[in-house]
Amino acid sequence: MTNKLNNIGVLTSGGDSPGMNAAIRAVVRTGTYHNLGVYGIMRGYAGMIENDIKKMDNRDVANIIQRGGTILKTARSKEFLEYTGREKAYNNLKKLGIDGLVIIGGDGSFNGAQQFSNDFDIPCIGLPGTIDKDIAGSDTTIGFDTAVNTAVQAIDKIRDTMDAHDRLFIVEVMGRDAGYIALHSGIATGAENILIPETETDMEDMICSLTEKERRKKLVNLVVVAEGGVLGGAYKVAEIIKDRIPTADIRVCVLGHIQRGGAPTCQDRLIASHMGYYAVESLLIGRKNVMVGVVNNKIYYTPLDKAVKEKQRIGQEWMKIVKILAS
Numbered sequence: 043m044t045n046k047l048n049n050i051g052v053l054t055s056g057g058d059s060p061g062m063n064a065a066i067r068a069v070v071r072t073g074t075y076h077n078l079g080v081y082g083i084m085r086g087y088a089g090m091i092e093n094d095i096k097k098m099d100n101r102d103v104a105n106i107i108q109r110g111g112t113i114l115k116t117a118r119s120k121e122f123l124e125y126t127g128r129e130k131a132y133n134n135l136k137k138l139g140i141d142g143l144v145i146i147g148g149d150g151s152f153n154g155a156q157q158f159s160n161d162f163d164i165p166c167i168g169l170p171g172t173i174d175k176d177i178a179g180s181d182t183t184i185g186f187d188t189a190v191n192t193a194v195q196a197i198d199k200i201r202d203t204m205d206a207h208d209r210l211f212i213v214e215v216m217g218r219d220a221g222y223i224a225l226h227s228g229i230a231t232g233a234e235n236i237l238i239p240e241t242e243t244d245m246e247d248m249i250c251s252l253t254e255k256e257r258r259k260k261l262v263n264l265v266v267v268a269e270g271g272v273l274g275g276a277y278k279v280a281e282i283i284k285d286r287i288p289t290a291d292i293r294v295c296v297l298g299h300i301q302r303g304g305a306p307t308c309q310d311r312l313i314a315s316h317m318g319y320y321a322v323e324s325l326l327i328g329r330k331n332v333m334v335g336v337v338n339n340k341i342y343y344t345p346l347d348k349a350v351k352e353k354q355r356i357g358q359e360w361m362k363i364v365k366i367l368a369s
């Protein structure tokens with residue numbers, strides 16, 4: 043494979059996640075190391091269509107590795123869903139001589155990248171930037187570790203007040219279609235029940251165990267719910283439980299967007315740096331339309347369309363462990 047690359051573009055797209063800045067930094071600095079021109083594309087595909095693109099050098103990415111959010115900003119673009127929008131974007135890239143792209147985002151952004159590359163034969167490399175960890179081909183995603191640790195810290199604080207009042211707390215964490223934040227934060231904080239989108243909840247079983255715990259005055263009862271849990275969000279779950287256990291003193295807390303922000307953890311900075319470096323190296327050796335992931339601590343490449351279609355699966359044994367450990 044030959045190196046015909048002169049200039050590359052980098053963008054962040056879809057929902058932001060902590061660690062995206064570390065990935066941008068790695069792409070820019072690896073690119074300049076190889077004497078490539080590196081362009082930052084603002085607001086994802088929207089900026090590509092609107093020609094909101096600027097040349098970047100190493101100094102532009104100084105002092106950002108520790109910052110959440112994304113200096114390139116992010117957006118969703120309806121126009122990019124249409125061929126005419128993508129054509130405009132391609133013409134802007136062509137004018138600047140950009141012949142390779144690094145897309146940091148979730149599966150929707152990879153869909154866009156695959157479509158764009160099919161249309162105009164431009165190599166695209168995806169980096170999984172999402173707090174949800176719901177992408178096949180990588181054991182983790184940029185932002186998941188930070189988001190889940192934020193959730194754990196918040197739930198630990200809630201636990202203190204729960205304990206003081208003998209309350210049942212229902213905590214809602216992010217995850218419309220994926221339960222990883224709920225599962226990991228729930229296990230790490232000793233939740234009695236964890237409700238996620240991927241698994242049916244045995245309501246009778248949950249009510250039974252909570253009733254039993256009420257009876258033996260178990261002091262702290264915590265239920266962690268993903269926002270897309272099969273029964274609905276935390277308020278809906280609280281309603282159902284209150285209906286069945288009227289004596290329970292229930293409180294609800296929705297953690298919301300604090301899970302997206304804040305300084306990325308060491309792990310997120312590391313994987314973002316690693317993946318960003320390999321994204322540029324991949325373009326240089328002629329790889330195209332793959333996502334750079336990490337599997338068993340090794341860099342692993344997955345075709346973008348596979349990373350999109352095959353979601354990770356949550357192992358059922360985890361749910362069994364949750365039940366045993368919460369007794």
Ligand code: ATP
Nearest residue numbers: 056057118119122123147148149150151153154157
């Ligand atoms: P998150 O996981 O946070 O939702 P995401 O990358 O999945 O992030 P989406 O909003 O699904 O976010 O997608 C980001 C953008 O990708 C869309 O706004 C759209 O511009 C583009 N996109 C998605 N699917 C396609 C497609 N089939 N064709 C062209 N562009 C697409």
